[in-house]
Amino acid sequence: MERIERETSQPIKLQRVLRRTLLRNKHSLFFATIALVLCVIAVEGKLTDRQGRGAQFENPFFDLEIAPDIGSSLR
Amino acid sequence: MENTQQESAKLDAKWRPESAIKARNLCKSYGSFRALDGIDLDIPRGAICGLIGPNGAGKTTALKSLVGLCDSDGELSVIGHDPRVARASLMNDACFVADVGVLPKSLRCIDLLAYVDDVHSKFNRAKALRFLATTDIDLKKRVKTLSKGMVTQLHLALVMAIDVELLILDEPTLGLDIIYRQEFYDCLLTQFYDGSQTIVISTHQVEEIESLLSHLIFISHGKIVFSTEMEALQQRFVEVTVDAENYAAADALNPIYTRATLGGKEYLFELEAGERGLGDRSRFERLGRVSTPSVADVFVAKLGASHG
Amino acid sequence: MDSLAIGTRSIRRWRGLLLREIRENRSLLLYAPCLLVLVAILLGMRLFTLLPLERQKAGLELLFNRFEGLNASVVAPLLTSAGALNLLFIIGIATSYLASSLYADRKEQSYFFWQSMPISDRSTILSKVVTAVVMIPGIYLGVLTAGSLMLIIGVAGYSFSLGVELNGLQELFAAMLVALGFIGLSALVAMLWLLPGVGWVVLFSAYASRVPLLWAIGVLVALSLLEEIVLGSNAIDTWIASRSSPWQYLVFSFEDMAARLFSYDMLFGAALGAMLITGATLMRRFAD
Numbered sequence: 001m002e003r004i005e006r007e008t009s010q011p012i013k014l015q016r017v018l019r020r021t022l023l024r025n026k027h028s029l030f031f032a033t034i035a036l037v038l039c040v041i042a043v044e045g046k047l048t049d050r051q052g053r054g055a056q057f058e059n060p061f062f063d064l065e066i067a068p069d070i071g072s073s074l075r
Numbered sequence: 076m077e078n079t080q081q082e083s084a085k086l087d088a089k090w091r092p093e094s095a096i097k098a099r100n101l102c103k104s105y106g107s108f109r110a111l112d113g114i115d116l117d118i119p120r121g122a123i124c125g126l127i128g129p130n131g132a133g134k135t136t137a138l139k140s141l142v143g144l145c146d147s148d149g150e151l152s153v154i155g156h157d158p159r160v161a162r163a164s165l166m167n168d169a170c171f172v173a174d175v176g177v178l179p180k181s182l183r184c185i186d187l188l189a190y191v192d193d194v195h196s197k198f199n200r201a202k203a204l205r206f207l208a209t210t211d212i213d214l215k216k217r218v219k220t221l222s223k224g225m226v227t228q229l230h231l232a233l234v235m236a237i238d239v240e241l242l243i244l245d246e247p248t249l250g251l252d253i254i255y256r257q258e259f260y261d262c263l264l265t266q267f268y269d270g271s272q273t274i275v276i277s278t279h280q281v282e283e284i285e286s287l288l289s290h291l292i293f294i295s296h297g298k299i300v301f302s303t304e305m306e307a308l309q310q311r312f313v314e315v316t317v318d319a320e321n322y323a324a325a326d327a328l329n330p331i332y333t334r335a336t337l338g339g340k341e342y343l344f345e346l347e348a349g350e351r352g353l354g355d356r357s358r359f360e361r362l363g364r365v366s367t368p369s370v371a372d373v374f375v376a377k378l379g380a381s382h383g
Numbered sequence: 384m385d386s387l388a389i390g391t392r393s394i395r396r397w398r399g400l401l402l403r404e405i406r407e408n409r410s411l412l413l414y415a416p417c418l419l420v421l422v423a424i425l426l427g428m429r430l431f432t433l434l435p436l437e438r439q440k441a442g443l444e445l446l447f448n449r450f451e452g453l454n455a456s457v458v459a460p461l462l463t464s465a466g467a468l469n470l471l472f473i474i475g476i477a478t479s480y481l482a483s484s485l486y487a488d489r490k491e492q493s494y495f496f497w498q499s500m501p502i503s504d505r506s507t508i509l510s511k512v513v514t515a516v517v518m519i520p521g522i523y524l525g526v527l528t529a530g531s532l533m534l535i536i537g538v539a540g541y542s543f544s545l546g547v548e549l550n551g552l553q554e555l556f557a558a559m560l561v562a563l564g565f566i567g568l569s570a571l572v573a574m575l576w577l578l579p580g581v582g583w584v585v586l587f588s589a590y591a592s593r594v595p596l597l598w599a600i601g602v603l604v605a606l607s608l609l610e611e612i613v614l615g616s617n618a619i620d621t622w623i624a625s626r627s628s629p630w631q632y633l634v635f636s637f638e639d640m641a642a643r644l645f646s647y648d649m650l651f652g653a654a655l656g657a658m659l660i661t662g663a664t665l666m667r668r669f670a671d
Contacts (some may be wrong), residue, residue, distance in 0.1 A: 030590045033662030037579075037655055038606065042618040044651065052617070052624030074493035144498055146668050159668075163503035173495035179407065180491060186406045192501050193399025194393060230496075 094152075095241055095273035096141060101149035103136050103297075110136040111147060120240075121182035121270055123287055125375055126277040128294035134277040135173075137294065138245045141275070142171045152186045154241050154273075167197065169241040178226055180219035184212060191233055201235035206266070224255040231259060235267045242267070244276045248283070258288060281371045291370060293377050301377040302362045313333040313344045313359050314368035328358070332376030343368055343376045400502065400510035401518060404484075411480050412514075416523040419472050420530040423652040428537075436545070443542045450551030455558040460635045462562030463569065466527075470632055473523050473570050474577065477515040478584060482596035484511040485588040485663065489670050508585065508660060515581055520570035528563050535559060548627050565633075573632040575644065579652050582659025589666035626652065 021031045058074070080380070098116040102109065110133050118124050128134045130202060140147040143165060144160030151157055156165040178187065184207075185232040192200045207214065210228045218226060234242065248256040264287065277285055291308060303311065317325045317340050325333075325342045332343040344359065359365050423573035433438065450458065485508070488494040497507065499591055574581070607619045626648065634640045641666055643649060 005429060023665065023668075026590060026666055029665055029669070030586070033659060034602075034606075035584060037658055040620065040655065040658070041622050042616070045618045045621055050625050052621035058403055092564070142499065144495060162498070163501050163506075166501040171495070171499040173492075173499070177492050177494075177496045179488070179493040179496060181407050181409075182403075183406070186402075188644075190399050190403050190406075193395045196501075230407060233653055358639070 079112075089208055093119050095122070095154055096275070097150075097152045099150040100142075101137070101140060101147055101151060103140060103145060105145040109297050111140065114149075114294075114297070114299055115376070116292070116299075118273060118275065118290065120273050122290045123178050123274045123276070124290040124292060125281070125288040125370075126275060126292050126294060127279070127285055127370065128277070129279055129378070132294045133245050133297040134294055135245050136297075138171070138243050138275065138277055139173075142166070142169060142243055143360040144171070144173075167195075169304065170237055170239045170246075171243045172230055172234055173245050178218045178230055179322070181217060183215060183217050184221075184229055185214040187218065187233070188214070191237075195237055198233075199236045199238065203232045205233040205273075206235060207261075224251055227251055227255055227259060231262060235262065240272055242272060242274045244274070246277070246278055248278075248280075256283060260284065265289075269276070281374060282369065285370045288370075293374055295378050308373065309367050311346055312368050312373055313343045313346065313356060314366050314372060315344065315359050315363050316340075316366070317342050317363040325362050328362075332372065332379060339363065341372075343372055391393060396506070397510070399596045400506065401514060404510060404514040404518070405522075408480055408483075411476060412519060412522055415476055416472070416526040420526050423468075424530055424534050440545045440547060443538070443545065443547045447542065447547060447549055447551040447555065450555040450558065453551070453554050454559070455554060455561045458554070458558040459565060460562035462558055463565040463633060463635060465632060466562060467569075467629065469523065469527055469566055470570055470573055473520050474573065476523065477519045477574065477581075478596065480519065480583060481511065481515050481584040482588050482599065484515075485585060485667070485670075486591065486595045486634075494670050498670075506665050508589075508667070509662050511585065512581060512660060516574040516578070517571070520567065520574060524563065524567040524570065527566070531559055531563060565635060568637075569634045572634050572640060572643055576626065576631060576649060576652060577660065578656030580656075582656035582663070585663045586659045586666070589663040589670070603668070 015025055094117055096116055096118040098114055101111050101114040103111040112133075114133075114137060114274060126137065127132050136145060139145040140151065141153050143162030151159065153165055154168055156168075158165050158258050173227070182190075183374060188203060191203075192196050197278050207229070210225065210232075212221065212229055218229070221229065248259050251259070260283070263274070271275060276287075278284055288305050291302065292299060315325065316336065316338060319339055322340060325340075328342075328344060330342040331345050334341050342362070356365055431442075434442070442479055488497055535552075535556055542549060583603070584596065584599050587595045587602070591598045603619075607617075607623075610616055610619055631643075634643065
């Protein structure tokens with residue numbers, strides 16, 4: 001069978017490299033995806049000096065006090 | 076993806092335009108196990124091609140590679156598409172039936188029809204309903220309530236109502252009783268195939284599909300052992316039931332396979348290229364009764380030869 | 384094929400994809416919301432009817448008097464906050480759905496049928512994301528609206544039978560409708576805010592060979608621990624904590640919603656979600 005000569009462009013070469021490394025199997029893809037996302041989170045946190053605000057119950061829109069006498073009227 | 080599609084187009088142009096499926100050095104490994112080991116394929120349009128092999132030969136892996144359901148290495152063109160990068164557009168013109176048990180169990184039959192009608196531009200709902208009207212399937216029931224045979228009928232109805240160029244069937248009648256199996260192949264030939272489509276069927280029950288095939292491929296341990304057109308098979312091989320007194324003479328003619336039968340021994344001979352189609356088989360007729368071998372016999376012989 | 388035909392075909396395709404999700408997951412997407420809302424209403428009614436009759440009457444009088452003359456948009460935020468539990472239900476249903484979305488068809492082998500259709504992996508996974516982010520909140524809100532209407536009618540009828548004057552019924556009804564609207568918007572904003580979580584669960588649904596949700600949670604906890612032990616940093620914990628305030632999930636006005644949707648944190652989260660969803664899309668090629 002004759003060998004078919006093919007021109008290989010840069011995007012094709014890049015695809016081949018990706019297929020042999022990150023897309024080799026599902027495990028490599030999985031770890032690559034997670035690693036990428038975690039790196040982005042870490043770098044973003046450093047750049048923006050992200051602070052972990054804990055659960056806060058401040059309410060800028062209204063007062064949580066509704067009817068102070070509701071408890072006594074229901075007893 | 077655009078560059079890959081251009082690449083695919085360049086490959087396709089160098090291959091015969093009448094090839095439905097063309098593969099070169101197709102390989103697929105699962106860890107250290109090589110399921111496909113350098114497969115070359117050239118299946119012409121309009122062929123009904125049987126992919127025959129024992130369990131674990133690589134039939135399913137080969138067929139899944141053809142429709143992009145598993146990744147593979149090597150050059151591959153299926154009706155002008157590379158299934159690894161253009162599976163969705165390939166499936167507009169091709170159908171794949173993996174196994175009778177793959178229909179989604181929780182859906183109702185009517186919902187399944189509605190889904191295919193919505194997503195497939197070449198699906199003819201009226202045609203599918205006409206076929207289903209000849210069965211006992213209650214369309215309001217869920218797929219999981221159907222018997223195995225009914226699931227086959229439902230899947231077949233869906234497939235036959237889609238106007239495709241290529242149909243790939245992976246052991247479609249596995250586990251079915253003989254009535255459903257016969258019905259399946261009858262419908263395939265009478266209601267679907269019109270000579271322009273290409274069908275590839277894999278099976279290890281060779282005798283069932285022998286009469287349908289125009290082309291034949293034997294596969295074992297991930298490699299193609301043998302491939303031919305059915306007409307050429309009949310000209311290329313001779314089976315002789317040899318009388319006991321002629322065993323030595325038969326052995327001297329280098330048979331590719333022998334097996335004992337009640338009446339004597341059966342010998343299988345492969346003719347040289349120059350001898351095929353000449354019609355002169357007198358040297359075999361002197362040994363005993365000459366007949367055309369079955370595909371199963373040729374398969375066993377070729378498989379034995381490939382294992383050395 | 385002209386652009387109108389292409390557009391029509393595309394709409395039909397998406398209709399088929401989304402209807403498939405509803406039909407395949409009827410129990411989770413339709414029956415579960417109905418059950419949750421029904422149980423919540425019945426539980427509330429039962430607890431209320433345990434009170435003595437005089438207290439029931441006093442409570443109902445207070446309710447209708449309080450709402451009489453009130454502007455719905457003033458009161459609605461209170462009802463929206465009270466309905467925040469519904470957001471938890473929606474997130475729970477969506478998480479359960481996403482965890483099985485790419486896992487179930489691999490497990491039962493129907494993956495080969497779905498992949499034999501002319502639908503790309505990207506469309507398949509996008510349809511599941513759209514189902515989680517839009518359809519599940521939409522269906523739940525529909526059920527909640529129907530349940531709330533029946534509840535208001537029931538409460539009004541019961542109050543009337545006790546001789547309570549229904550002066551504030553109109554305002555209560557209006558406030559409830561506005562609150563339901565904001566719960567719906569909150570659900571949408573919450574699901575968009577949770578796109579990184581959506582992507583995370585979808586990735587594990589595509590990858591795990593069993594119990595994908597447990598893997599998704601377990602791996603996150605393990606990575607957080609490992610980061611602290613090995614690197615001595617808390618980037619993962621900090622990032623999660625910075626997105627965990629309850630008020631980040633509730634919307635009380637349209638201006639608030641617009642500000643949230645185009646905020647840096649929302650867009651950054653969406654980008655992370657997109658990365659994870661892309662990983663899940665590529666993962667489909669290894670589903671055999």
